Amino acid sequence: MALLAIDFGGTRTRAAWFSPEAALQARAEMATPSGPADAVIARLIELAQSVIPPGERPAAVGVSAPGPQAHTGRILHAPTLPGWHDVPLAARLAGAFDAPVAMENDANLAALAEYQRGAAAGCDPALYLTISTGIGGGAILGGRLFTGWRGLAIEPGHIKFPLPDGRILSLEDLASGTALGRMARERLAAGSVPSSLRTAAVIDGKTVGTAAMAGDALATAVVQEAGQWLGLGLVCLIHLFNPQVIVLGGSVARLGELLLNPARQVIAGYLTDPAFNHPDLLRPSQLGDDVCLIGAALYAQASLG
Amino acid sequence: MALLAIDFGGTRTRAAWFSPEAALQARAEMATPSGPADAVIARLIELAQSVIPPGERPAAVGVSAPGPQAHTGRILHAPTLPGWHDVPLAARLAGAFDAPVAMENDANLAALAEYQRGAAAGCDPALYLTISTGIGGGAILGGRLFTGWRGLAIEPGHIKFPLPDGRILSLEDLASGTALGRMARERLAAGSVPSSLRTAAVIDGKTVGTAAMAGDALATAVVQEAGQWLGLGLVCLIHLFNPQVIVLGGSVARLGELLLNPARQVIAGYLTDPAFNHPDLLRPSQLGDDVCLIGAALYAQASLG
Numbered sequence: 001m002a003l004l005a006i007d008f009g010g011t012r013t014r015a016a017w018f019s020p021e022a023a024l025q026a027r028a029e030m031a032t033p034s035g036p037a038d039a040v041i042a043r044l045i046e047l048a049q050s051v052i053p054p055g056e057r058p059a060a061v062g063v064s065a066p067g068p069q070a071h072t073g074r075i076l077h078a079p080t081l082p083g084w085h086d087v088p089l090a091a092r093l094a095g096a097f098d099a100p101v102a103m104e105n106d107a108n109l110a111a112l113a114e115y116q117r118g119a120a121a122g123c124d125p126a127l128y129l130t131i132s133t134g135i136g137g138g139a140i141l142g143g144r145l146f147t148g149w150r151g152l153a154i155e156p157g158h159i160k161f162p163l164p165d166g167r168i169l170s171l172e173d174l175a176s177g178t179a180l181g182r183m184a185r186e187r188l189a190a191g192s193v194p195s196s197l198r199t200a201a202v203i204d205g206k207t208v209g210t211a212a213m214a215g216d217a218l219a220t221a222v223v224q225e226a227g228q229w230l231g232l233g234l235v236c237l238i239h240l241f242n243p244q245v246i247v248l249g250g251s252v253a254r255l256g257e258l259l260l261n262p263a264r265q266v267i268a269g270y271l272t273d274p275a276f277n278h279p280d281l282l283r284p285s286q287l288g289d290d291v292c293l294i295g296a297a298l299y300a301q302a303s304l305g
Numbered sequence: 306m307a308l309l310a311i312d313f314g315g316t317r318t319r320a321a322w323f324s325p326e327a328a329l330q331a332r333a334e335m336a337t338p339s340g341p342a343d344a345v346i347a348r349l350i351e352l353a354q355s356v357i358p359p360g361e362r363p364a365a366v367g368v369s370a371p372g373p374q375a376h377t378g379r380i381l382h383a384p385t386l387p388g389w390h391d392v393p394l395a396a397r398l399a400g401a402f403d404a405p406v407a408m409e410n411d412a413n414l415a416a417l418a419e420y421q422r423g424a425a426a427g428c429d430p431a432l433y434l435t436i437s438t439g440i441g442g443g444a445i446l447g448g449r450l451f452t453g454w455r456g457l458a459i460e461p462g463h464i465k466f467p468l469p470d471g472r473i474l475s476l477e478d479l480a481s482g483t484a485l486g487r488m489a490r491e492r493l494a495a496g497s498v499p500s501s502l503r504t505a506a507v508i509d510g511k512t513v514g515t516a517a518m519a520g521d522a523l524a525t526a527v528v529q530e531a532g533q534w535l536g537l538g539l540v541c542l543i544h545l546f547n548p549q550v551i552v553l554g555g556s557v558a559r560l561g562e563l564l565l566n567p568a569r570q571v572i573a574g575y576l577t578d579p580a581f582n583h584p585d586l587l588r589p590s591q592l593g594d595d596v597c598l599i600g601a602a603l604y605a606q607a608s609l610g
Contacts, residue, residue: 068578076578125453141446148430148547150580155544158577160537164469168537168575232465232473239460240545242453270473272463273373273381275455 001059004097005296006048008032008065008089009106010081010133014290015048018297020059026051027293037075037087045096061093062300063103064292066136070105071151102296102303104145106130108154109295110285111138112145114247116298118286123245127237128285129156131230132250133205135172139241159233174229177205177252183222184208193218209255220258227259231266238267238276249285256284306364309402310601311353313337313370313394314411315386315438319595320353323602325364331356332598342380342392350401366398367605368408369597371441375410376456407601407608409450411435413459414600415590416443417450419552421603423591428550432542433590434461436535437555438510440477444546464538479534482510482557488527489513498523514560525563532564536571543572543581554590561589 002025003018009032016027028050033043052058069076073090090101111120111128120126126140135157139146147153157172173179181204184197195218200207211219234246252259260282271277287294307330308323314337321332333355338348357363374381378395395406416425416433425431431445440462444451452458462477478484486509489502500523505512516524539551557564565587576582592599 069580141451146446149549150547152578152581153545153547155577158544159541160575161467236464236541239463240458242455242458244454270465272460273457275374276457
């Protein structure tokens with residue numbers, strides 16, 4: 001029997017129908033609606049129903065969701081879902097589709113997908129980082145998804161760094177899309193350096209990234225700073241996991257070398273032993289926007305035993 | 306057949322004879338000699354020979370050594386062994402004792418020992434941190450010693466933190482015994498606060514710890530600062546491994562709550578989800594000074610299959 005996969009993201013929500021071998025058959029997506037949980041879940045079910053062939057029923061439903069507690073099947077709290085509190089999403093979907101639901105953290109499922117089908121194939125340990133609105137991560141250790149004692153690992157976005165002004169911020173406050181927007185707004189307010197961003201209607205990760213790719217000096221400096229913080233976070237991951245590969249996904253990772261060059265310089269400068277490093281350590285995600293959908297399908301497939 | 310274990314440490318070197326079941330039978334120790342590798346290794350062999358019962362030969366030799374590359378059997382470089390460069394210690398010991406040698410990083414073997422015989426028994430993931438001259442660590446994941454792709458993991462002493470003055474320091478520069486000494490000297494030089502350390506002949510981790518335990522305000526503030534940095538490092542480890550236990554060993558960890566209270570406060574303040582934490586998460590080492598010896602014996606035993 002076939003599989004239903006749902007990627008419930010902070011910005012976009014996707015659903016897809018997969019063959020029993022987890023090959024993608026049909027997909028649909030929408031902007032993630034905002035509002036109370038009941039209304040959002042109703043829209044989610046509608047979207048998923050649109051990819052199910054007439055007369056079919058999924059053998060299992062794989063769900064990718066934000067937050068370290070996703071594996072419980074409940075959305076306890078997620079910065080991208082204001083107002084949601086302890087919502088039993090998996091149970092609601094199980095009822096709607098009359099099928100068992102396997103729900104996991106989005107970045108954990110992305111790690112699984114890149115390991116089984118993408119840039120991390122054959123690599124162990126394999127780490128995955130998604131850098132978009134926030135920063136999430138997943139780890140494959142010894143051929144299996146590693147989630148720690150209570151299923152909460154890994155959360156690289158919450159590596160902490162003290163700032164010169166005394167604040168202690170998370171990696172995701174310093175290198176995510178959200179961080180790019182904040183840092184650009186701060187630099188614009190603090191000086192009078194000319195920048196194409198001064199006339200931009202919105203200053204966020206997307207517009208800062210676009211301006212940097214177009215050569216805007218202020219935006220480039222912001223991306224460079226984010227890349228250095230990312231590098232410092234990666235130094236931590238490398239010393240702790242000695243990974244064979246770190247796959248970088250998410251919208252901010254698409255800035256490519258603009259972000260990765262400063263990160264690579266920090267890595268080369270701060271590893272205690274050069275044997276931790278190798279030229280192919282950082283790799284771009286190969287599965288793109290569907291990475292969590294594919295991970296959810298693989299996870300649903302595995303849940304059937 | 307019985308096992309020989311050698312703990313080749315930065316300060317002390319220990320050797321012990323273990324039964325085939327890895328029960329300790331006889332032990333000896335000395336201050337680690339300084340000097341060229343050949344002379345030091347000769348003393349090491351002498352010490353080890355002193356614990357071997359007459360007429361016996363070890364089935365295997367387990368060796369605990371510093372540095373992330375210890376598993377290669379070679380001492381490539383270690384901050385505590387100035388002048389040593391790429392010394393084939395395991396091969397030299399195999400020749401001396403006519404037995405196979407299993408060599409591993411000291412903190413990795415300590416993690417194994419605390420997991421099989423000590424404070425981490427039954428806990429998974431189990432992390433071990435040794436806080437003494439430097440900071441090292443080991444991880445048991447899924448019941449096995451985790452060492453990463455090239456055997457270099459885990460190195461929590463090399464988690465990096467930016468300082469207000471622009472330097473980027475390692476956790477072991479901020480929370481080890483060496484760090485206690487440096488931070489105390491800096492505080493003494495920077496002000497005129499009265500302190501028992503002003504008349505001390507040596508200001509190092511040991512004297513600062515002793516002064517702090519005796520209530521010296523400056524020394525206490527130094528230990529508190531180190532505890533806060535330790536806390537920030539532990540926040541990183543907790544978010545990445547979601548461990549069931551973190552065992553703390555080494556001379557600095559013996560300062561107990563003086564060091565751990567500030568660390569616990571930082572942990573409670575900076576975890577993204579309280580489910581990562583629990584009252585029994587941080588535990589003192591149970592195996593004390595013999596932890597690496599016991600780990601080396603268990604590792605030698607396992608190497609025999």
